[in-house]
Amino acid sequence: MLRLLKYPTLFIGLLLTSFISNASEESQPLTIKKDAPSTYTVVKGDTLWDISALYLDSPWLWPRLWQVNPEIENPHLIYPGDRLSLIWKNGQPVLSRKSMKKLSPKIRVAEKQPIPTVLEELVVPYLESDRLLSEQKLKQSSKVLGSSNGRQYLTQQEQLYISGVQSQANWGIYRQMETFTRGEHVVVALKRIATAERVDVNDKMTSLSVTHQVQEILVNDIALPIVEGEIAELSTTFHPTPSSQGSFADILGTIEGTNYVGENQVVVLNRGSSDDLAQGNMFELYQQGADIDTSLDKELEKGAQFPDTHIGNLMIIRPYQHFSLALITESKQPVALDTKVIAPQPVAGAQ
Structure with a gap:
């Protein structure tokens, strides 16, 4: 039985062509686990990441194992009931799929969703609500001015006012959290604490009616319009791919300001789209090796250290221009600011 990992739900299209275009991935040998099953039937509750880990030590290399079947209407998605078979072609492992029985060439027995990668609720907030905003845009954003009764703490029952004459209908109210710097x-x-609808405009101010609230709104909180399709370039259908060989990043912290994080939590990295990072890029996490007392061995040079220890992996879920939000998909121990974040290392040997 598969061990269901608590990752966010990302419906993953297995786009083989885009995966193969990454030369650094192709240089990695594809190693099948010794206990990998020759056949496996997908069941409800499985995730793509789990099935990948069932066959591969490096699950992000999954598309190289996947065999697109031209007889299947949509060969990029896997559904409950599909049967996976491990075969060998030209000395290379290939995983093919036999679809569940169809009523017709275009209609499945049941309308089912393709299996997810991980639990959606862990990722969606960082795609739709919580975000990073530049200082310049922050200064230009509307602020919560308060309510007619003059109270500093506002509840859902009160009509609130924000600065400026605004025409947008839907708004998010955000709390400023941590500040991150890269040069x-x-x-x-910003963490979204409420949503609101535009009510009226009144002498350089706009009144809003709160529609949903998770905590009290404060004067000087940030108000940003919710624009339909504003993150259209982001998706929940990307697939995990290794970051470019030799690339690395630093962990700057978390939106909440915690010093240590673990599996299924999100961190801020000092790399982004300007560094060619995209959704789904994977990094490995390493704990730096401690210094060695070289007085115990004259053969060791001063400053020698023990080898770094692999402690987990993380996935880019929302890249910005110079920063990114990344989900820790695996963590054997707490991840801190000094944890090394580097591109997946080539795997030695292949079957």
Whole structure:
């Protein structure tokens, strides 16, 4: 039975052509686990990441194992009931799929969703609500001015006012959390605490009616319009791929400001789309090796260290220009600011 990993639900299209285009991935040998099953029938509750890990030590290399079947209407998605078979072609492992029985060439027995990668609720907030905003955009954003009764803490029952004459219908109210710096680039992490609808405009102010609230709204909280399709370039259908060989990043912290995080939590990295990062890019996490007391061995040079220890993996879920939000998909121990974040290392040997 598969061990169901608590990752976010990302419906993953197994796009073989885009995966093969990454030369650094192709250089990695594809190693099948010794106990990998020759056949497996997908059941409800499985995730793509789980099935990948069932066959591969490096699950992000899954598309190289996957055999697209031209007889299947949509060969990029896997559904409950599909049967996977491990075969060998030209000395290379290939995983093919036999679809569940169809009523017709275009209609399945049941309308089912393709299996997810991980649990959606862990990722969606960072795609739709919580975000990073540059200092410049933050200064230009509307602020919560308060309510007619003059109270500093506002509830859902009160009509609130934000600065400026605004025409957008739907709004998010955000709390400023942590600030992150990368050279001259500075961003502020924002956490959405409420949503609201535009009611009226009144002398350089706009009134809003709160529609949903998770905590009290404060004067000077940030108000940002919710624009339909504003993150259209982001998707929940990307697939995990290794980041470019030799690439690395630093962990700057978390939106909540915690110093240590673990599996299924999100961190801020000092790399982004300007560094060619995209959704789904994978990194490995390493704990730096401690210094060695070289007085115990004259053969060791001063400053020698023990080898770094692999402690987990993370996936880019939302890249910004100079920063990214990344989900820790595996963690054997707490991840801290000094944890090394590097591209997946080539796997030695192949079957």
